[in-house]
Amino acid sequence: MIESGKTYLVMGLLDADSIAFAIGKMIQSFGGKVIYTVQSERMKKIFFDRSKKLTEEDRADLDIRFCDVTNDEEVIALFDGIEGPISGLVHSIAFSNPKTCLGEEFHTDAYDDLMKGFHISAVSLATVTRYAQPKMVDGGGVVALTFASERAFAFYNWMGVNKAALEAVVRGLSRRHGKEKIRVNAVSAGPVYTIAAKHIPGFEELGNTWAKSSPLGWDPKNAQREVAGAVAFLLGNYSKQITGQTIYVDGGASVIGGELMPYEMPSAD
Numbered sequence: 001m002i003e004s005g006k007t008y009l010v011m012g013l014l015d016a017d018s019i020a021f022a023i024g025k026m027i028q029s030f031g032g033k034v035i036y037t038v039q040s041e042r043m044k045k046i047f048f049d050r051s052k053k054l055t056e057e058d059r060a061d062l063d064i065r066f067c068d069v070t071n072d073e074e075v076i077a078l079f080d081g082i083e084g085p086i087s088g089l090v091h092s093i094a095f096s097n098p099k100t101c102l103g104e105e106f107h108t109d110a111y112d113d114l115m116k117g118f119h120i121s122a123v124s125l126a127t128v129t130r131y132a133q134p135k136m137v138d139g140g141g142v143v144a145l146t147f148a149s150e151r152a153f154a155f156y157n158w159m160g161v162n163k164a165a166l167e168a169v170v171r172g173l174s175r176r177h178g179k180e181k182i183r184v185n186a187v188s189a190g191p192v193y194t195i196a197a198k199h200i201p202g203f204e205e206l207g208n209t210w211a212k213s214s215p216l217g218w219d220p221k222n223a224q225r226e227v228a229g230a231v232a233f234l235l236g237n238y239s240k241q242i243t244g245q246t247i248y249v250d251g252g253a254s255v256i257g258g259e260l261m262p263y264e265m266p267s268a269d
């Protein structure tokens with residue numbers, strides 16, 4: 001598991017519903033130190049404005065830096081500014097222009113938007129791993145967040161393509177960084193109602209239907225913690241021989257053909 005006193009970098013904080021925030025809290029519950037990143041200095045203010053439930057004490061305890069992952073200089077400055085080694089890195093970042101890359105029509109000629117989405121959602125995992133490596137002196141875990149790229153979902157269009165690419169980047173990096181004892185894996189989460197998800201047209205419907213094909217059941221409003229548990233496992237030292245993998249935390253929906261029969265439905269808690 002997470003090693004007490006060690007430092008973990010969690011990239012992709014937007015608000016208290018972000019999967020990144022649940023991961024950070026999970027790491028802290030095991031005694032790890034967390035450095036979060038938001039996309040820009042302005043986003044830090046937005047995070048605090050949106051996270052009204054946080055106490056003053058919570059706020060004072062948060063170490064939040066900023067980094068746009070498409071800007072190599074900001075990535076380098078981020079790692080230069082981190083005191084001491086890090087034991088793990090979480091990439092919880094994605095973007096695809098909803099107007100041009102998601103929605104009812106798959107075809108698009110918005111090539112700049114396609115390239116931007118690919119850069120942020122897939123290529124940037126390689127960028128951050130590259131510059132994190134010198135700080136990961138004892139090896140450690142890099143974990144990215146993905147979504148069911150083996151299937152084509154309505155509206156998800158080019159983000160599905162980016163996620164397939166991200167999983168391929170995970171495999172490429174696992175091969176490249178094995179010699180440094182850096183493990184690179186992805187967690188494929190079922191739908192979770194976060195800000196990124198809310199920008200995907202039809203996502204709420206997807207969340208509602210997910211439970212119909214999840215043997216374990218699935219609650220998109222409360223799944224962050226379940227996802228965070230698997231990320232913590234992959235960051236820590238109980239997963240020392242696991243790399244290049246995509247681990248599904250989706251209630252089991254990825255292995256089910258069709259919908260569950262009424263007699264297979266999990267009972268409500």
Ligand SMILES: NC(=O)c1ccc[n+]([C@@H]2O[C@H](COP(=O)([O-])OP(=O)(O)OC[C@H]3O[C@@H](n4cnc5c(N)ncnc54)[C@H](O)[C@@H]3O)[C@@H](O)[C@H]2O)c1
Pocket residue numbers: 012013014015017018019020038039043067068069070091092093094095120145146147188189190191192193194195196197
């Ligand atoms: N919400 C879901 O249903 C779900 C399911 C599976 C996987 N995921 C993945 O989990 C990850 C986190 O998403 P989330 O649902 O917590 O949403 P979120 O909106 O809270 O997080 C997405 C983050 O990406 C950041 N980002 C976008 N462009 C960036 C850039 N250029 N530089 C740095 N950061 C940038 C945003 O600022 C935001 O913090 C994403 O990779 C997402 O695809 C989400």
